[in-house]
Amino acid sequence: MSESTEGSNSRLEQAKDKVIGTIAETMDLYGVTPATANLYAMMYFKDQMTLDEMRTELEMSKPSMSTSVRRLQEIKMVKRTFTRGSRKHTYIAEKNFFRSFMGFYCQMWEREVKMNMEAIEESQKDFIDIIKDAASTPEVAAEAQQYYDQLEESKTYYHWLDDLVASIRSGKIFEFLPKDQPD
Amino acid sequence: MSESTEGSNSRLEQAKDKVIGTIAETMDLYGVTPATANLYAMMYFKDQMTLDEMRTELEMSKPSMSTSVRRLQEIKMVKRTFTRGSRKHTYIAEKNFFRSFMGFYCQMWEREVKMNMEAIEESQKDFIDIIKDAASTPEVAAEAQQYYDQLEESKTYYHWLDDLVASIRSGKIFEFLPKDQPD
DNA sequence: TAAAACGTTAAATAAATTCTTAACAAAATT
DNA sequence: AATTTTGTTAAGAATTTATTTAACGTTTTA
Numbered sequence A, B: 001m002s003e004s005t006e007g008s009n010s011r012l013e014q015a016k017d018k019v020i021g022t023i024a025e026t027m028d029l030y031g032v033t034p035a036t037a038n039l040y041a042m043m044y045f046k047d048q049m050t051l052d053e054m055r056t057e058l059e060m061s062k063p064s065m066s067t068s069v070r071r072l073q074e075i076k077m078v079k080r081t082f083t084r085g086s087r088k089h090t091y092i093a094e095k096n097f098f099r100s101f102m103g104f105y106c107q108m109w110e111r112e113v114k115m116n117m118e119a120i121e122e123s124q125k126d127f128i129d130i131i132k133d134a135a136s137t138p139e140v141a142a143e144a145q146q147y148y149d150q151l152e153e154s155k156t157y158y159h160w161l162d163d164l165v166a167s168i169r170s171g172k173i174f175e176f177l178p179k180d181q182p183d
Numbered sequence C: 001t002a003a004a005a006c007g008t009t010a011a012a013t014a015a016a017t018t019c020t021t022a023a024c025a026a027a028a029t030t
Numbered sequence D: 001a002a003t004t005t006t007g008t009t010a011a012g013a014a015t016t017t018a019t020t021t022a023a024c025g026t027t028t029t030a
Helices: A003-030 A032-044 A053-057 A062-074 A095-131 A139-172 B003-030 B035-041 B049-059 B064-072 B099-134 B138-170
Strands: A080-081 A090-093 B078-081 B090-091
Touching: A003 A032, A003 A090, A003 B099, A003 B138, A032 A053, A032 A062, A032 A090, A032 A095, A053 A062, A062 A080, A062 A090, A062 A095, A090 B090, A095 A139, A095 B003, A139 B003, A139 B099, B003 B035, B035 B064, B064 B078, B064 B090, B099 B138
Parallel strands: none
Antiparallel strands: A080 A090, B078 B090
């Protein structure tokens, strides 16, 4: 490789690294581990890759790449590709942020709704038991009723969040909030 | 306190703890530290509190409560209240999840848009320099152009995210996705 | 004016997480 | 059939993060 080409290549890398850094930082802030975040951000600028190519690129261990790529598959930010002739698995990053990032948020919200609604239902059952219990003092019963009502009201949020997820998943939200560039 | 009252009180606490646990877990998953997450979740069921009341309730140190409550103020999940006569500061949790949680997400997205758009602009400038540079080989220039285009396309997402935040902040989104409708 | 109360900052400790090395299992090539 | 290749699991090391204890500066009260 000639000197000028080498120089331009490192300039290319440096330019990419600026974006790679911020993408990874964002994922980091959402609780994705550094290795996983860096992997996705790096793959954002690559075509399909093998685990060995990833570890070479990031200078990290293979198990780290293996677990990271698995996590990225879980959150649908990377998908496996079929490559004829190669024994090595190949993976490609989802480049469309509407699918990668919004998909990630939707997954988090779905989990949030599911877990919290379950806890709320259980909790409300307990409060009703306390209210009905003849052994409960009027003060305790009133407190239980108050908490019950508070939880009941909070359900509005979770129902709405569920609707938001559905609207994003179906693409219906783009009728209300259009994407500014044609894609 | 009578025996039956004590028993009902711990039953009240247990019922609340189920919801407290899941709220805290959700915040945890979004990168909020455990002490801070637990504090908000606990305060969700309380009226205004002092730092000493918080540390008694959570059995944690005062500095931990101090830094946690500050963080919660930053993300607008807790606000300070004026309490006449008391030297101690008092704080109250934002009970409306549309304001607390959605406010938190909006803040995260605003940061995401700002940071990534800045990086993209800088990066694109670099790619243009490479393209214009006579020392760049045609291959390198073509690659730079490709990355430039990829980043340009990604802006659509950030613009949309900005619109989403604005729509949530203004409440306009509720015209499209109304709140109420239970079940 | 001295002492106590309150909140915060700094340093140190404790805990949890993340990554690596090593060992393993499955599949394929020789 | 033996060896190599590939990906994953398990255990350990290293780093990072979170929390506590200690010290500090202000403000208030006695």
